[in-house]
């Protein structure tokens with residue numbers, strides 16, 4: 001194993017990813033930020049210098065942080081945030097983890113541009129079910145706003161809402177593919193990201209939805225895509241014409257440059273059915289170019305819908321390539337998802353009756369260390385103030401039932417654990433049979449409107465871990481709860497002084 005060291009400077013700059021200038025937040029002046037590459041088992045050291053006006057923290061999405069919960073980068077939960085002008089060195093190992101993932105600020109700051117890809121290569125050879133490929137490429141897809149996230153968030157949380165309707169999420173102006181979009185009438189604004197490829201080779205595209213709100217459908221004109229990885233997990237190959245990524249989800253797709261030599265569109269289409277109002281001038285048809293010819297001509301528009309008669313990915317068909325059965329559960333908890341205007345004069349999101357707000361002046365991890373309010377509650381599910389928290393001080397197998405009572409779809413993400421999806425269906429969970437035979441597992445689970453999921457996971461990773469809707473507006477509205485696994489394992493409180501100082505603690 002090696003140590004991979006990166007220096008990240010977070011700053012505010014003027015940029016125009018889709019041709020329209022705005023103020024944005026970036027890592028090392030780049031949007032998206034630099035791609036981190038490492039091998040399984042490596043150590044990652046990232047020196048983060050905060051040069052913006054507010055505190056920030058960087059979360060390493062989908063990693064386990066086993067023994068280093070304090071480096072999870074969840075503002076308000078595992079740290080108070082790096083104050084302006086200061087720095088923090090994140091330092092942890094990947095352990096057994098490998099796959100496609102990303103990093104981002106753990107707040108709506110990521111909507112302003114603090115995101116980047118994180119790729120961890122396996123040190124063992126790929127399982128035989130994964131076809132060989134010649135080259136590996138990263139494609140970061142995102143919706144994109146022309147306004148600063150704090151302004152959009154204030155409108156969203158206001159009791160009147162956006163356009164007079166509480167609950168209308170901010171609708172993006174457009175989107176980006178590897179940091180480039182095209183705003184305005186087709187092709188008149190922005191530029192196209194492009195890859196120059198060779199004919200008759202097989203490429204792996206690592207697709208990541210680094211956006212804030214909108215699901216995005218990815219396809220390549222005239223080319224079949226073979227799905228081989230979902231959220232850092234290798235899956236049995238499935239051929240599709242396109243794949244839709246909810247926010248924070250990832251897929252690897254293989255494709256072969258086997259068409260007539262030429263230029264082809266990569267398409268990133270925003271899911272406009274999620275929008276509750278019309279954003280004038282909006283561009284929802286984001287494109288990039290695949291070239292396997294020397295000409296610079298734009299591809300001729302043809303989208304060959306359903307290449308080779310294939311459809312979009314049906315996520316219920318995903319099967320882990322390495323078969324594992326889930327253990328039987330030992331304990332069950334449940335939560336409901338809902339939204340409402342509150343008597344504090346704010347539109348907020350609720351898990352059960354709790355709408356998350358970070359603790360004032362401390363982190364949950366420190367509060368647990370100091371036993372202020374949490375330890376007394378003991379094991380089980382409890383609401384302490386604005387915190388809904390499940391405490392398990394033994395290695396348990398939780399069945400966590402989530403009932404989405406809302407009319408929107410929510411991509412929920414669990415930190416520090418890898419949940420199996422053992423049940424999903426329409427309506428509320430009322431004891432329907434569960435599947436523990438090689439169930440799919442992923443770290444971002446889309447829970448459609450008025451449906452339930454049952455997630456099963458093992459509380460074997462000490463620390464305080466967020467479970468939240470990854471839509472940045474919803475997390476900010478309070479759609480976040482926490483799991484506190486094994487609070488009696490004291491090593492999780494060996495918190496570096498730099499993190500304690502953020503909260504004024506020692």
Ligand code: C2O
Pocket residue numbers: 059061062104106248413415466468470
């Ligand atoms: Cu991708 Cu809680 O984060």
